[in-house]
Amino acid sequence: MAVGTDLTSDVRRRTSDSLKIGIAGAGLLGRLLAWKLLRQGHRVSIFDRGSRAAELSAAKVAASMLAPYSEVVSAERCVFDWGRMALSWWPQELAALKELTGEHIDFAVEGSVVVAHELDKSSLNHFEQQLRSKVADCEHNIERIDQRRLADLEPELAERYRGGLFLAEEGYLDNGALLSALEMAISQLGGEWHEYSDVQYVEAGKIVLENQTYEFDWAIDSRGMGAKNQLPNLRGVRGEVLWIHAPEVNLRRPVRLMHPRYKLYISPRSGNRYVIGATEIESESMKPVTVRSSLELMSALYSVHSGFAEATLLHAYAHCRPAMPNNLPEIKCTKGVLVVNGLYRHGYLLSPYVVETALEMLE
Template identity: 75%
Template sequence: MNIAVAGAGLLGRLLAWKLLQLGHRVSLFDRGSRAGELSAARVAASMLAPYSEVASAERQVFDWGLMALRWWPEQITLLEQQTGQSISYGMDGSVVVAHDLDKSSLRHFEQQLQAKVPDHCDRVERIDRMRLRDLEPELAERYSSGLFLADEGYLDNGALLAALEAAITKLGGKWFEYSEVVSLAPKRIILSNETLAFDWVVDSRGLGAKAQLPGLRGVRGEVLWVHAPEVNLQRPVRLMHPRYKLYISPRPNNRYVIGATEIESEAMQPVTVRSTLELMSALYSVHSGFAEANLLHAFAHCRPAMPDNLPVLNCEAGLLTVNGLYRHGYLLSPQLAENALAMLAEQTENSVTV
């Protein structure tokens, strides 16, 4: 089939890549370039943290997240084989710590997990200083206890998006860069100067679909990228705090993605001074080596979310809508993409049968 994908963010790229492998012709439309500089997928720590997220989310987030932990290594291996590009990732768990004055936040977090996923709490390990020294030696001097979440990980989102672009291009996908989709309909993409016809249209535009998806809103997120030669963390680290939950996600060559902010706002202006100061001061409290880190980037973006903060998947003849990944993009996109492909196949089979 001839399929259009509107919105070349994480979901759009995954679906385009999969559809091309199934033998379909795919055209991608995006208001930015194929580098994805305007995508919310770039402004993410891309942590694969089902336990950390389910504490304040629905059980579905946890179940789909466990699936992602199995799915991503297989797909990354395939992407690397197709493109020759390396994608850094880790599936060795994450560490959760808290300063002595904030231990109540850590206990509350553990209680939330016991309530939300009682059938998986055997994978939540209370750790002392000695165990922490085994996992992350550089944290052991500052923290005497914490939690180890064995079934968590991370991936390098920048490398992943670049590899998906390369794979899509290699498989014959057609890119329509800087193409603002004014509107769309079943089997139709409407641009400012023309209307194009397809067998199917996939709408994965994020906030760009707000006019056509009632209830869709933006939730602002801010992240910092730092280079810290004096810091050597192998796993994602979360710092529990009464006001915010700082996360640190490692990247190759002593680079780290730092974030914590989640603001009910669709403002797209740069990261604020207040957020930067709060993130940096909290970062230094985790590891003194961050004092000598270089600030590489400060990114802000709005992530698309529905009222229940769960993704939406709708299908009608000729139009498939996938959206609303909220802050769980890399955690939920594998299951959502597979569900979308299955729904598309079913609809196509039914139409052929009829």
């Protein structure tokens, strides 16, 4: 399967052979597909019910961790295999985006750390057992660490924890910067934006709005929850995240806290900013973050590092992530229409596999 290539050799001149492609949904998948198709020389129009800022997209409400080991414990093995592909795919695509737009996107694969309080060590042990049984062939990337090794990796955690797990092949990227850079790149490559366009349905070669129909060689439906009228098995899984500015906290890697009731994760950003999350609720509610969720997240956060006590809450976001019954992405291609959906909670981890598979189907 092909992955990212050098931008200067990848962009083709548009010829009479180039395709006219319409994309419904300008979330993560829609933007990545538009970016790749434009570089192949196709003519692309992108439709979204929100603006280019992606304020209505589930991709905006994410910690965007690249964590194939952590996620496979509660997922199919293919999530792990497809997720590992992302670790080599993203650096090439981010480099190409920077070459075109000049925008830097924080990205690192320096591993992640999993810890637990002494009373919750059984949760950590159970997590480790499940993980090793799922990925026995990659067990060398799962390291049980003591307090000294933890101090080498994340010194500020060693003051509170005696050890944990180090998962070497995990990382993160800055989703906000990525979505912004993709918008810029699509515009620079000649992509046509249709903002505030409420797509009614997508069919072979057509994207239908309330009062207008657009015709294309191919129509791509990447609307997430917006496609529920055409994907009856699609469901929403509510997720909530907090954005924190914590000048007294210095963590380099994503951190997960094992807990009997939920698993807190902390994903770093530049400038002592962190994205905090844990909630995964079988609900399609789009209400703002609840008081209960906020209290649970912030109390658990303080238990990880006392420096979070003086942190500033920048944002509290909630959204519904689209999921199929098996929690795996759906990629369906028939003549004139391509459907990509169902990234569930694995958006930034699985989107490289989904995008490359979809492009192969189009070819």
